[in-house]
Structures are given as structure tokens and as C-alpha cells.
Amino acid sequence: MALPEILPVLVIGLYFLGTALYVLGSALRNERLKVTALCVAGAGFALHAADLCVQIGQEGFSPSTARFLLSLMGLGILIIFVVFWLWLRLRFLAVVALPLALVFYTASSAAPGIKASLPPMLSGLFFFLHIGTLFCSMALLAMGFGAGLAFLNMEKRIKTKSGLKTFQKDMPSLNTFDRMNHWVIVAGFPLYTLGLASGFVWAWLTARRVFSFDPKEILSLVMLGLFAYLFHQRLAFGWRGRKPAITVIVVFLLMTVSMLGINYLVPTTYHGFKP
């Protein structure tokens, strides 16, 4: 088997092993297991990046393939995770980042022949403006989703005095999760807005229409509205804690529906991945 063929199997295997070991290490409060898990996942990450390079080398830069896009999304999530890990010491988010990277990479490998019906004019600038910004904000949301769930669970336990679970004793404080939520919103909303705006501009440039009542467009606008509300409430009204955590979780779930649900299942969308 040639290396490019074996790469996906290796990446999926390493991500899976990394995820399992990290979850196990967290449950058992075993530091060595966690470090091993991160090393395994790190190897997976390197091979994942290599796989993307091989893809570009073989097929040229083809941003419209589902395989490329989903794989890039998985990689993006891990990069954002590493940023938060180094910055806010939120290594705990590996519990969310590793399985998500696994899901996105596996989805990309399962869809090698599927292509989004995007015209080839999506040049470097628009790719960066539309896909790059949206993926960054989605990866941020993914991390915000993990932090939000952890916050809600831990907050409930502290509030109701039901005692923390063993693994929660190693988790960061509520304040750290809230700071994370703050940065997800502060960085994610402008990126998302830019991504959406560039998409509409591009639609106008190519098809001479801004809005075509595509399900993905409608959902994206709903998400933008929610995101804007969240951005406003957090920055202007000092929202903290539960409310922004819940809203980020909702926005992330909508994003997942939009990214995996609509692209694959709705035949009418022009964002869809079609064989």
C-alpha cells in the first residue's frame, strides 16, 4: 500500500487512540495517560497535515471537494485548540477537540469523490475570505461548545452543592471557561460576519444575486443573528456565565446541522456536496 493510501487509516487510528486515551486519562486522573494521548494525537495531527499536502500535490488546490474542506476543518479545530491550550491552559478541551477532529477527518475520508457544486472561480482571496474565516469561527465555536458544556455541568454541581466529580477536580475554573467563551465570541463573531459577507459578495459577483433562499443561507443568517445578539449582550450588557455558554452551544449545534446536515442531505443547496 502506498503512503498516501495508508495515511487516512493512520490518521483515523491515531486520532481515535488519542481520544480514547485522553478520555481514559481524564477519568482516571492519570497524567501520564493524558500526555501519551496528546503525543499520539500530535502524531495524528502531523500526518493529517501531511495528508492535506499530499492531496494538494496530487489533485492541485481544489477547495471545492468535500474531502479537502472537511479535512481542513478538522485541522483548524486542532489548531484553535492548541492556541487555547497554550494561552489559557485549557488542555482539558482536548476532550472536545480530538473527537471533533476525528469526526471531520473521517467524514472527509468517507467522501473522496464528493464535490461541492462550487464553480472553480473561488480564487485564493475568496477562499481565504469565505472558507478561511468561516472555518476559523466554526473551530472557535467548537471549542466554545466544549467549554460551554464543561462550564454548565460544573456550574450546576457547584451551585446545587452536589459535589464535583473526580475528573472535575482537575478541570480549569469556571472563570477560565467563561474567559474562553468571551474570546470565542469576540474573535468568532467578526470572522463569521466577514465569512458570510464575503460569501454574499462572491454570490453577487458570480451569479449577480446576493440571496437565493438557499437553506444554508437562511440558517447562516439565523446563526449570524444569534451570534450578533450574543456579541452585543456579552460586550455591552456584561453577559457572563450560563447564558452565553448556552447560546454558544446552540450556535455550534446549528453550525453542525448546517455543515454536515444541509451539505449532505439537502439536494437543492448550491453548497451541497454532490457525488
Place this chain on the structure above:
Amino acid sequence: MDKHIFLVGLNHRTAGVDVREKFALTSVADFEKSLLAACPLREVLALSTCNRVEILVVADAAQCANADIPAAVLRHWAAVCSGPLDVLEAHVYRHEDLEAVTHLFRVAASLDSMVMGEPQILGQLKNSYRKAVETGTARVIVNRLLHKSFSVAKRVRTETAIASSAVSISYAAVELAKKIFGELAGKTAMLVGAGEMAELAATHLLTSGIEKLFICNRTYARAQELAKTMKGEAIFFEDMVERLKDVDIVISSTGSPTAIIRAKDIRDVLKKRRNRAMFFIDIAVPRDIDPDVNALDNVYLYDIDDLKEVVEENMSARQGEAVKASAIVDLEVAAFATWMKSLALQPTITDLLGRADEVAARELAKTLKRLGEVDDATHEALEVLVRSVCHKLLHEPICFLKRRTREEGSAERFIDVTRRIFNLDQDPVNQDAHLDRRIAGDDEASGPDDQCECCRDDADGKD
């Protein structure tokens, strides 16, 4: 084993505070030495804390056959403390040999403490050991036993979670605060009212890095007084709610019959501080803080009962960890037993070489004094010379002991002989020693044996 280890003691479970007070050894000077003089013992270690008094002694097997060592120790103990012997006997526990070793390891690892896992006992044990070393009542076995018990304590601490969770109200409060705020550096706390527990919690918060502490009391003078000792800032009681907007952690323990902090007030305070989280610790009974405060977003309220529950949960978690810790203790006891049985040669060799070095150093110092000023090279050459003469002289006897150790049964006797020939335990020479030597001088094996304490000869005879 030609030596026996005995441990007698009383602790918080076997004796009330009045008995422990009566038989405490903290104010008894040179207890170890006096016990050594009063009883036929080789080594003594005494540990006396507010929760326990323990006396660990090592005696020769031969002497144990003739005397009830623990009873003798108890008699001396009661006499020294001028307390009734029957009361002491009714409250003490006695352990022998490996049981005593297990008990000591458990004490060191804080498995026997009132608050299991508390770290103070190890420090107290170290102090007792230091005292025994200084007075010269700790020798081979106590040395090894204590060093081992320190390492057992360390293993238990690192390999189990026995000391990982807070088991006092004030520590539990600090731990919770850390779970809410993360680092406490830069955070502000307010102490409302006074009270021992509240002050303790505030002190713990300060040591955990709290930046500022406000102190509020109905009596402003009292607040000022406390502010001085705790390096805080006194504020008027009337300003309390107004100042809450800058406060992250509130510890309240006033004697007020009604709530002094209401949910309505806190709702306004939260608006002013843009929903930054607040942690309220209500130690007062009846409660000072309206329980509805806990229903507000980003506000966490714990009263004394909630904190007690946290502590109890942590305690039961420690009980679970104690099983793991006991397994570690058992392993280490087994290792110690093996050492007692087979490695008695090692300390003998160490003592032998130590004695040789001591003699060499002493003789070198004498010679150097006679020679006057010498250059460094000569000094070093002389040092090497005396040391190598000593070590070479001991080389053959050590090889002989090692050879004999391999032949089961004979090692103990030869080690014993060696210790006596070189007087490694620094026993005072018996008055009858010379007489004995004159009588039994012809036998090469029993000769050196006979010159030492006669009671030892009985043991040899039995072997």
C-alpha cells in the same frame, strides 16, 4: 531477628485529652536517655504530640526473654509523668516487631491521625527522630525504621489522593473559591463580622493570594483592630452593600438574627459589577445571607452546612484512599522485615567503615597537630594513607562477614561478634569483662563473646 521492636502508646482514640495531657512527654527533658538507663534497651524513640504519645524501643532478644520490656517501659513512663500506672495501662496499646513497624508507618503516613491525611504528624515525627539522634538513642534499627517511615509517608502522599482534598471548613472554602475564580491573585475578599472560623478562612484566602481584604464589623473599632492584624482595610457596616461591587468573595459570620445581605441588594450589585462572579461563604448561624442569593446567575452561596457536607464527602473519599495507602504500608513492612532478617550485615559494614574513618580522622588530626604547618599535597597524602590503611585492614573481615552471610545461620553470630569486637554500638565495657577474658581466654570463638555483656551469652548459648 536478635532484636525486638516494641511500641507502646496512647492516642486520641484510646485515651481522652485528660489522660493524654497527664502522660504527655513534651515537657519531660531527656526522656529517651532516662528510659535507656532504667530499662535494658538498645534504642529509644519517643513521639509526643497533642493527639498521641508513642514510645518505640528496640531491645535485644536475650533481654526480652528475661524481662517484660513493654511493662518496664510503661512503669518508667508513669513514674516520669508522676501518673498512676493502672490508668496508663488501661489506655495504652502495645505492638511488637512487625506490628510495631506497621503502626509506625501508618502514623507517619497519617493513616492513624484524627484528620486522616493531615501533614503535621510527619514533621512531628521528624522532630522526635532528630531528638533521638542528638541524644544518641537512635541507632541502626531506629535509623532505618524512621528513614523508611518517612519514605512510606512520601509514597502514600504521592501515590494516593489521601491528602488531595480539603477536610477543614476553611480549606474547603478556599478550594471552592479556586474552582470558581481560578487563580485568587488579584481577587478581593470581604470579611463581615468576626469569629474564629471566619478569620481562619480569611487567613487561608490571604495566603492563597487574595489581593485585598475588606473588614466590616458593626463595631468599627473591632474592624480596625482586625484590619491591623490581617493587613486589610476596615470599612463601616453601613457601607457594606455599597462596597460589595468591588468584592469577589464574601465571608460572613455576624451574630445578626436576620439576613444582612439580601438577594435584592445583590441583584443591583451584580449589575454594577457587570455580572462578574461572586462567592458568598456564610458561616453564621442563624444565616446572614438570604438563601435566594444562590439563585442569581454567577453567584455562589455556601453556608456552614454546605461546607460541612463538602468536608464530609472529602473525608469519605480519603477513607477510600486509605485502603490503597494501607496496601503500600503492607508492602513496605514486608520489605522492612526482609531487611531485618537478611541485611543486618549492611549497617554493620557501614558502622565498621564509619568507625574506621572516625579513628583515621582522629589520628590524622593528632599527627597534623604534631607536624605543624604542612602543604596541601602532604595533607592529602596523609589523609589517603590513614584511610587506606584502615580500609585495607578491614577488607578481610568484611569479606569474611559477607561470605558468612551467604551461609545461612552463621551470619548473625559473626555480625554480633564483629559489633562487639569493634564496640560498634558503643556499649560501656562491663566491669567483669577482664575477669571473663582471663577465665575463657583459650577459645577463639567464644573468647570475644564472653568479654561482652553476660546476658548476651545466654542468647548465643541458645543458638
